[in-house]
Amino acid sequence: MASIAHNRNAKRRPVNLTIREDILSDARALKLNTSKAAEAGIKAAIIEEREKQWLAENQKSIAAHNQRVEESGPLLVPEWADNIGLN
Known part of the structure; x- marks a missing residue:
C-alpha cells in the first residue's frame, strides 16, 4: 500500500477540478489556499x-477474534481489571 505521509519534496502537478461556486467563493473570501485545502480533502x-x-x-478475522474473546475472555487481563469488575 502506497504511503501518503507528508512529503515536502513531493513533486506537485497541476490538475483541473470542478468545485461548487459557493464553496470556492467562501474559500477565496477567507483567503484559503484552495490547492492545499483540496489536497487535504x-x-x-x-x-x-x-x-x-x-x-x-x-x-472475518475481526469477527473470529471477537467471538474467541466473547467465549474465552481476553488472553491477558491487566491487574487493574479486578478493581472495576472486568475479571
Whole structure:
C-alpha cells in the first residue's frame, strides 16, 4: 500500500477540478489556499477509503477474534481489571 505521509519534496502537478461556486467563493473570501485545502480533502478521503478497505478485508478475522474473546475472555487481563469488575 502506497504511503501518503507528508512529503515536502513531493513533486506537485497541476490538475483541473470542478468545485461548487459557493464553496470556492467562501474559500477565496477567507483567503484559503484552495490547492492545499483540496489536497487535504483528497488525503482525508484516501485515508477513509483505505480504512474501509482494511476493515472489509479483515472482517472475518475481526469477527473470529471477537467471538474467541466473547467465549474465552481476553488472553491477558491487566491487574487493574479486578478493581472495576472486568475479571
